Structures are given as structure tokens and as C-alpha cells.
Amino acid sequence: MNNIRTDLALEAREYYSEQNENPEIDGVEVEEYVDKQVMVTHVKVLNENGEKVIGKSKGDYITLEFTDFVYYDADAKEDVSQTLAKELSKVVKINDKTTALVVGLGNWNITPDALGPQVTSKLMVTRHLKEYVPDSIDEGIIPVAAIAPGVLGLTGVETSEIVKGVVDRVKPNLVICIDALASRRTQRVNKTIQIGNTGIAPGAGIGNNRNALNEESLGVPVIAIGVPTVVDAATLASDTIDLVLEDLMSESKKDSKFYDMLNSLDRDEKDLLIKQVLGQKMSSMVVTPKDIDMVIECISKIIANGINIALQPALTLDDIDKYLN
Template sequence: MIRRTDLAIENKEMFEEGNGEGSQIPGVNVKAERYGDDVTVTRITIEDERGSAIMNKPQGRYITVEIKGGVNGSEEIKEMAARAVAAELTALIPFHHYLKVLVVGLGNEKVTPDSLGPHTVSKIRVTRHLFLHYEVEGDDDQANVSALNPGVMASTGMESGDLIYGAAEITDPEVILVIDSLAARSIERINTTIQITDTGISPGAGMGNHRKVLTSESMGRKVVAVGVPTVIDAGSMVLDSLADYLSDADRAEDYIQQAKLDMIVTPTDIDEVIHDFSEIIASAINIALHPGIYS
């Protein structure tokens, strides 16, 4: 049975389950760092084709920010997490006088588990109109930031990737920064984890609706993606929840696969998860892109 996940750190954990905890993955470099007592950052770099094949991910950087015990509405923890995410974003998108960024919120605002992108973008400081109004090319305090919520194909009749490509042609950003919902194999990841990657993203992947991929190759410019797992497939949830009670895990996996439990689930407090993590990610983006204002 394929344990579905969009998280590189969970692919790493699955490798360790089969090869022993702490096993070195060929072609993959892993480093961890703590931000205070509650936030841990794990940086996974897939360096070659061997690592890509084992991890089932494209080569590139995958940064996982984990909040111990979840946010639980704590403003102090949210600020610490935002600072950690901002630091990682700054490493991927270094600020400079002429920096232009298009921030894109993928997903459907009317479907709570899929609304992380639109909710986050609504909290971003957009500045492109100011640069146009004052006819300036750059600024020492803030980046030239534009934003887009492309919606979903069922509502617009258009591929998100095509809309984003068109917006990038208009705004000419150096970087496209995409926010989307993801899928995890562990229910505990849904209120504790943020993933950042420079390898791009497939819109709707978290909700099982794979569309045209957003990568540096397809967009013609750097793409950085930030995601939070908001859903888990039913089979993975059952196996994860009962792992300590199953006498024959392989038999259980076979049964679930034959039963074709082709559905995804989300926790009852998903509205709080979206609220907290959209604030964390928006704050981090504002800090990284507008250091003279928010740092």
C-alpha cells in the first residue's frame, strides 16, 4: 500500500522504518536546528538522482518547521514559528533593493481544508501598486510584492498554472511564492507542520486534485512553495492510529487497499488550524519580503 504524503520528512521517516532509525539515505543531506523549546527546523536536501528515487521527490531543498504540541492559539508560539519560517524563506529568497515577488494562494476559499492559500494571501502586504504610483524600481525596506488567488478550475474553468503564468508575465517577478494545502500520512502533522521547498508544487495535490505543476521550468522563474498538511487519506489515518495495536500490519494494509478507502479526511478543528497557520505564514512572508517594516 502506498502511504500518501506530500511531506519530505515523512518520506524520510518511512525509509528509516524499513532501514533503521537514523539510517543515512544515499544522496540526501539532513540537518536539524531548534528555535527555542517549541519549534524545530529540519532541512532536507536531495542532492542527486539516487536520493530523488528513494525519497520519491525532485532534487532540491525541503525545509520542515515543526511546532511541538501544536499552536493551540498561543501568540508566543505563533511568533516564534513565524520567525523560523521567515528565516528559512530569507535563505531561499534573499532580500535586495530590486526584489519582485508574486505571492499566490492556491485552493478553494469555500472548502476549509483547501483554503490555506487564499486566507494567507489576504494577510500579505501587497506593494506593487505603490511602486507603480511613485514610479520607483526598488526600495531598501520592502519588496515589490503582487498577489493572486487564482481559485480552482471548477469555479474558473481555467488552469491555475495558466493564470499564474499570465500574472507573472504582467508583474515580472524574480520569484513566485506559492501557498497551498498538503496531505500527510500522520494525523499529528496537521496542526504542527509547515513545509517549504524550492522544487515547486502541484496545485490541489493535498486535496487529491493534481493539476499543471508549478516549477521553475514551467513558470520560467524561481518557484518557492509553502504548505501545511490539512488532510490525510483514510487508509493512512487508520494505520497510523492503530499502529500500536495491530498484530499483523501487512495484513491490515492489504485489507485497506482491497477495500479501496479512496477518501480524505480532516480534523474537526481545521478552521482553527487554517486561522493559526495562515497568520504564521503571512507574518513570515511579510518579515522576509519587507524587512525594513516588519523585522
């Protein structure tokens, strides 16, 4: 697992299956189903062996996959938000005593890393209303607070220190962190949402790990929601080579030496060769699609609506939209 860069448990499990004849993993359960037009994959890491094999902490990882079409259709966006809310409700326990803190991780000055701050700007924030004007707000409304703490390079303060300070002061029952992730599959960039209940390490997607935000460090359950917005240059090169190899193999005779040679290429050897050819500087580059501005605006709205619906079960999406507008 150290040879690939991905934040998705789904991809970590796929990688193991590719490298082994038996795709089953002791300590990992997988459930797949379709909700409306969203492909949902629930990966459960059950024990230490599962943690070791796929490199993910014990817990639940729910992945939602959809197509580009979602960004251009209002009904499709609402469908994804509703599915996200439904899946989020499976790992979030909400009652009338709950106070939630939503943390938008990332750098708002860099578009592929601005997902977290964009989501927090679209949330239904209610904690101040419940505290200062309780008579003017419905009793069924859950107190929700939100922050976008920035990154170490902007603030000079570790994100974990800022979040810990707010948690100690606000005393939420639940923390939801939103962050940009990295994928090893170009087709999943900006088309995938992952929900996890094991917390998150800010910056992990680009190899810049900071102190983890999890139940152990914050003292309350931490849910992580992320979208892969980048792939590294080596992954992009690898996918390109895979497409070329598939095309060459489809045009070659299956009993030819050339076909056998192409079919025998080892993925690890190919990945190592790519990184050697790209060199240290290029192999550390990350790449994002050119329409990232539009995508971040759309997907942040999808995620914000999903969180709003899950945290405010007494309200409909129309009610939430009226509040925000």
C-alpha cells in the same frame, strides 16, 4: 513510495528508514535543530538516486513542527512566524530589485483547502504602491503582488495557465506558492509547515495533480510553502491499528508467540489490507480535524507574517502590523 500519500519530504525519508535497516540514503542529507520552540528538519535531495528513493525532486525541503499550544498563544505564534521567516530567507534571495508574486492555491469555499487564499488576504501587498505612489512609501519596501487563482472546478481555467499569464505580465523575480498538503501522520496535521524550492503541483495532496508550478514552467524561481491539513482514511485507520498493536505488544510477553506474530506484521501488507477493507470509496476519503476553521485562520496568519518578514527585511513585525491595520 507509491504506497503512501504524503507531500512531506520528511515523511518520505522516514518511510524509507522504517523499511530499511540502514536509514542513510545516498543522495539525501538531513539536518535537525530546534529554533525557539520549533523543531526544524532540513532535507536536502542531492541527486537522482535521492529523487528516486524518496520520490521528491532535487532541492531543499525545510519542515517546521510545533504543537497545538501555538494556536492559543500570541508570543508562540510570533516565534513560529520568525522561524519561518528565518528559514524562508535561506532559500529566497531578496534585494532592492526584487519583485515577488505570492500565489494562494486552493479552493476558498472548502476550509481545509483555503489556506492559500487566506494567506494572500493577510499579506503586505505593495507593488501597486511602488508603482503609483512611490513618494509615499519607503525605499526599502519590496514590491509584492498576490493572487488567489481558485481551482479548475470554479474557474474553468488551469491554475498553471492563470499563474503563467500573471507571471508574464508582472515579471516577478520570485514566485511563492502556498497550498494545503497531505500527511501520512495524523500528529502532523495542522502542526507542520514545509518550505521547498522545487515548486509544487496543485492538488497533489489529495491525488488530483494539476500542471506543476516550478522554475521550468514559469521561468523564475518558485518557492512552495504548505501545511498538511488532511490525512486520508487509510492513514487514519493505519494509525489507529498501530496504536492498538503497540498497546497489545506492551501487554504481551516478549517471548510469546502472540508477541512474535504482532511484531512480524509487515506495514505494506497491513496498508493493503486496510485499503481492501475500506473499499474504493472509503479509501479515497480524506479527513480533517473539527477545529479546522480556527486552525486555518491562525496558521494563515503565521505564514503570512513569516512571508512579510522575509520579503520586507527593512521592516519589523510591528511596522508590518501597522501597515496592515
